[in-house]
Amino acid sequence: MPRISIAFIGLGGIASQAHLPAIKELGFNVDFCVDVDEQRVRSFTEKTGCKGYSDYKEMLENENLDAVLIATPNIFHATIAVEALKNGAHVYIEKPMATNIEEALKIVDAAYRVSKFAVVGHNGxxxxxxxxxxxxxxxxxxxxxxxxxxxxxxxxxxxxxxxxxxxxxxxxxxxxxxxxxxxxxxxxxxxxxxxxxxxxxxxxxxxxxxxxxxxxxxxxxxxxxxxxxxxxxxxxxxxxxxxxxxxxxxxxxxxxxxxxxxxxxxxxxxxxxxxxxxxxxxxxxxxxxxxxxxxxxxxxSYREAWRRFLNAIENNDEALLCPIATAEQxxxxxxxxxxxxxxxxxxxxxxxxxxxxxxxxxxxxxxxxxx
Ligand SMILES: NC(=O)c1ccc[n+]([C@@H]2O[C@H](COP(=O)([O-])OP(=O)(O)OC[C@H]3O[C@@H](n4cnc5c(N)ncnc54)[C@H](O)[C@@H]3O)[C@@H](O)[C@H]2O)c1
The missing domain is CATH 3.30.360.10 (Dihydrodipicolinate Reductase; domain 2)
Structure with missing residues (x-):
């Protein structure tokens, strides 16, 4: 089984304090990372060894990604999620997945079209x-x-x-x-x-x-x-x-x-x-x-959510996501x-x-x- 490549988009509090430790506990690391704040990219790159970007579009174009965490401010979640899905990645979107119904539905639609998983960060x-x-x-x-x-x-x-x-x-x-x-x-x-x-x-x-x-x-x-x-x-x-x-x-x-x-x-x-x-x-x-x-x-709870998400990706089996929050939910x-x-x-x-x-x-x- 080839290893799963993971990218984080948005390197603030929740990415560094919760998601990074969670994937590390599972034996994974961040391969690619993006933030509009270049200082944050530098310190995240130093901490994890990830390849850093300041523009998520450039990263999506250049890299072959399996799983993408979207932990930016709310208004960017849906646009980034749809683009990441179109580029063939599974997406883990921090909550709320979108800030209006139309955008939320676009994520579900994009995930269906490419047969990828879209999940939401309701780790509680x-x-x-x-x-x-x-x-x-x-x-x-x-x-x-x-x-x-x-x-x-x-x-x-x-x-x-x-x-x-x-x-x-x-x-x-x-x-x-x-x-x-x-x-x-x-x-x-x-x-x-x-x-x-x-x-x-x-x-x-x-x-x-x-x-x-x-x-x-x-x-x-x-x-x-x-x-x-x-x-x-x-x-x-x-x-x-x-x-x-x-x-x-x-x-x-x-x-x-x-x-x-x-x-x-x-x-x-x-x-x-x-x-x-x-x-x-x-x-x-x-x-x-x-x-x-x-x-x-x-x-x-972050580790458990990532465990389900990565396991479903590795086995290409949607049923293994349960009970993680799905895009439909x-x-x-x-x-x-x-x-x-x-x-x-x-x-x-x-x-x-x-x-x-x-x-x-x-x-x-x-x-x-x-x-
Ligand atoms: N599941 C939870 O309980 C939980 C807890 C905290 C935050 N969150 C969610 O996570 C998201 C991020 O929250 P946070 O606390 O990490 O905030 P934060 O402000 O600490 O981090 C957000 C980061 O996104 C970066 N960013 C902004 N626009 C960007 C863009 N276009 N591309 C790439 N990076 C961009 C910012 O520079 C910043 O570093 C929010 O949507 C929030 O609701 C969820």
Missing amino acids: RFDYKAHTAAKLIHRGNLGRVYHARGFILRQRGIPPAPTFIKKSLAKGGAVYDIASHAIDMLLYLSGYPKPVSVKGFTYRAFGDRVEEFGMSYPQPPQPGMVCEVEDFGSAYISFDGGAGMYVEVSWASYVKENKVEYIVLGERGGIQIDGTSLSYVTSLEREFFVASPPSIPQVN GVIDVTILASIYESSLIGKEVKIDVPNKLVERAREQLKCLKL
């Missing part, structure tokens, strides 16, 4: 609690699922880098950044019901106070920084068949503590995941029971995210119409959770 799926919960739910332990909700709430967590806070690069704020993870998680856990409408709300409360409300990733806040995008978002999403979902996220807010929590409710049981625990709640003989695993192993995520912004703007519920075929594919791609 590989967290032990989430993966265990997903298996419990997909194997029927909750009965019919009718409600799911997710919270990612930070007190002082505006990511103070242009990638996240400049509208021209990020397009949106907390919703594209962290509601994308929350919605992916809830769709993954609840098995891709078909969304039919969204009522969303976004708000920019701390944009002029980045020094006070910023976090240290991907770099400490600089004086005078302004966050041009929203730092709060919430949405109620309705699904075909009557189920509902609520999501609330904040980069910054006056909450007592930071919180990441997911709850999925079914007619025969419920799942609750928070920062440190996973609980399964059910009833037996009219008595409530709460079960939790006695220990929660720490999993490097990413389109559904982006459709909901874009609708949150639209609904907030017009102050009304927005109807959405995702093609049935896409939803069926999204469900099929999670088949491994049932086995």
